[in-house]
Each structure stands twice: as C-alpha cells, then as structure tokens.
Amino acid sequence: MNQKIEFGLKLQKLLNIENIKIDEPMKKHTSFKVGGPADYLLTPESFDQLKGLISLCNSYSVPYYIIGNGTNLLVRDGGIRGVVIKLTKLNKVSVNGEYIKAECGASLNSVAKETLKYNLTGFEFASGIPGSVGGAVTMNAGAYNGEMSHIIESALVLDKDGNINTISNKDLELSYRMSAILKYNYIVLEALFKLTKGEKYKIKGRIDELTHLRKEKQPLEYASAGSTFKRPVGHFAAKLIDDCNLRGESVGDAEVSTKHTGFIINKGGASAKDILKLISIVQKSVKDKFDVDLYTEVLIIGED
Ligand SMILES: Cc1cc2nc3c(=O)[nH]c(=O)nc-3n(C[C@H](O)[C@H](O)[C@H](O)COP(=O)(O)OP(=O)(O)OC[C@H]3O[C@@H](n4cnc5c(N)ncnc54)[C@H](O)[C@@H]3O)c2cc1C
Numbered sequence: 001m002n003q004k005i006e007f008g009l010k011l012q013k014l015l016n017i018e019n020i021k022i023d024e025p026m027k028k029h030t031s032f033k034v035g036g037p038a039d040y041l042l043t044p045e046s047f048d049q050l051k052g053l054i055s056l057c058n059s060y061s062v063p064y065y066i067i068g069n070g071t072n073l074l075v076r077d078g079g080i081r082g083v084v085i086k087l088t089k090l091n092k093v094s095v096n097g098e099y100i101k102a103e104c105g106a107s108l109n110s111v112a113k114e115t116l117k118y119n120l121t122g123f124e125f126a127s128g129i130p131g132s133v134g135g136a137v138t139m140n141a142g143a144y145n146g147e148m149s150h151i152i153e154s155a156l157v158l159d160k161d162g163n164i165n166t167i168s169n170k171d172l173e174l175s176y177r178m179s180a181i182l183k184y185n186y187i188v189l190e191a192l193f194k195l196t197k198g199e200k201y202k203i204k205g206r207i208d209e210l211t212h213l214r215k216e217k218q219p220l221e222y223a224s225a226g227s228t229f230k231r232p233v234g235h236f237a238a239k240l241i242d243d244c245n246l247r248g249e250s251v252g253d254a255e256v257s258t259k260h261t262g263f264i265i266n267k268g269g270a271s272a273k274d275i276l277k278l279i280s281i282v283q284k285s286v287k288d289k290f291d292v293d294l295y296t297e298v299l300i301i302g303e304d
Helices: 003-014 047-059 108-117 133-139 180-184 200-217 237-243 272-290
Strands: 020-025 037-042 064-067 073-075 080-086 093-096 099-103 152-158 164-168 187-194 223-227 254-256 263-266 299-301
Touching: 003 047, 047 064, 047 080, 047 152, 047 187, 073 272, 093 108, 099 108, 108 133, 108 200, 133 180, 133 187, 237 272, 254 272, 263 272
Parallel strands: 037 080, 064 080, 073 299
Antiparallel strands: 020 037, 093 099, 099 187, 152 164, 152 187, 223 263, 254 263
16 A cells, blocks of 8 residues: 555544644644645644654654644745644643643643632743743743743653653753754653742732733734744844834735834735745844844744
8 A cells, every 4th residue: 555545544543533634724823824734734632642643653754843832933835744743732731739730732821820720920921922831841932031941840751762751950951942852852741830829919910911011012913923033142133123224124914013123923915935035134134234143033844
C-alpha cells in the first residue's frame, strides 16, 4: 500500500475523525490570520494520542510542528508540509495548595482564572497574554516585569524519542524568549507553577489594571502576533521604529500599527508575504538609521 494512504489509515485509528483536518488553512489557527494550508492539522485529546502521533510521524518520516494558540506565529502563504499538532484540547488545570498544574493547551487566561479562584498571586502578569501554557513556557512569555521563569517550578516534557521527563526550572534554560524546549525540540505536556497566597481583591485589581493597560496601548482590535520584534539590547523596538517615521507604514493590508509601532497588524486581507515585506522594510530602516539589528520575536514557519 502507498505510504501516504497507510499513514492516513493509521491516523484514523489513533484520532477521532473530527480531530483530523486535511489541507487546513493555518490562517484559521493563528492570531495573525495568515498562512496557507497544513497537509494535516491534528488535535489530540490525550497524552497517549499525542505520543502515538509522534511515533507515527517518526516511523513514516513525516515532519511535525507543534502549536498552541498560534499567537506567536507567522505562517507563510504556501503553508506547512507534513503535520501540525495543535494541543489546545489538552487543557486541564488543577490546584494543590500554592501549586498549580496546567496541561500544555490550557490558555493562560484560564489558568489566571483558577489562580483568582484560589487566591493565588504571581500569575497576574500572564493573564492578558493570549497564548497557551505550552507556548508560554517555550517562549518564556513575559510582560509587566513578570515572566514564566519567575513562577515555573518544573515542566513535564516529551522528547522526540518518546521519553517523558520532568525538567526543573533551572534546566529549562529560560531566558528572553528562549528555552531548552525551543533548543531541543521538546514538547511541553504540563507545567507546574509555584505561586503564593494573596488577597483576592488585590489579584483581581492587578489583572484588571493590566487588561486595561493592554487595551489602551495595544491594537487588540486587529489581528497580530503581539510584538513583532525582540527588544534589542539597550533600545526599545517600538521607539526605533517610530523614530524612523514608520508609524502607519503599510504593505497591502499589513501595517505598522499607529497605536503601537512595535506591532505589525493585519487589517484584514494581508498575506504572509505582505507582512514579511513590511518586516524587511522596518529592519532595513532601523539598521540604516541606527545601525541596530531587529530580530523577529514572532516565529516564521512554512513555505512561500
Ligand atoms: C495581542 C497579543 C499580545 C501578546 N502579548 C505578549 C506579551 O505580553 N508577552 C509575551 O511574551 N508574548 C506576547 N504575545 C505573544 C504570544 O502570545 C506568546 O508568545 C505566547 O506565549 C505564545 O503561546 P501560543 O500557545 O500561542 O504559542 P504558539 O504561537 O502556538 O507557538 C509558539 C512557539 O511555541 C511552541 N509550542 C507551543 N506549544 C508548545 C508545547 N506544548 N510544547 C512545545 N512547544 C510548543 C511552538 O512550536 C512555537 O515554537 C502576544 C501575542 C498577541 C497576539
């Protein structure tokens, strides 16, 4: 039997049919709302299914890419060959004293809601980041003086050979938008956070304050992947971009936000190509004017 058909049949044994999508537009799974089709988009509902998928992909030499909420991704217009595994159906959250355990696909917002329910403080900074726990640990997501490295005790990870290990905070090698997960292609299954007891009204007050700040400062009314560029040492990307007079600069429907120049937004009909062209314009202008290299925080994947 043809390898492709065999692979497809084995997939159907592993997952319910509604969790298998073929030629699925990635624009439906990314906050930038761009990106061509993935050959397969799969949404496992258990760790066993996920393990089975990895081993199936390995045995048929099919490349796979893991996603959470797709809020830090720019997928090119040609899409993704092979398999995209989306983990948002693995989303249980449980609390034990000052510890909170969350599966990789839980949204940061849902974890924040649990922390509020149990009067736990320390997670407030993450409540408005639109990613999943897995994506946040991978990127060491952070905001308003907080970041994952401050609160994570350990992560349960799956490696490409199917081994499951607990990795401690130190060994996660969390630094600015970097981690051992990205470096070694691990898959985060669960994260264990250590918080402290606090007072509900203060926790809620801080979450509300940060939500308000985001609404005020960020172009949340448009599709984007958050800050497009990493913070260059000694500078702020948004200020450099503004000082190059690039506020409102556009290519097609991709635009340097007029509200926050650190964000490139999709005003509706942008392609990945438009966004990539605008990214290059910004990088070149900043390099020419300030001799500073801007690197994308957004991860760019897929084919042209
Ligand atoms: C409006 C807006 C505001 C934002 N604000 C912030 C902010 O304040 N601070 C900040 O840090 N980020 C911010 N972001 C970016 C983004 O939300 C974070 O990087 C988030 O942590 C990404 O999570 P995700 O689930 O969407 O990951 P995805 O975008 O799906 O994936 C990002 C990376 O993580 C990997 N990944 C995802 N899940 C797993 C897993 N379980 N195991 C292994 N690898 C995995 C992917 O392969 C990819 O490499 C913002 C984005 C938007 C759209």
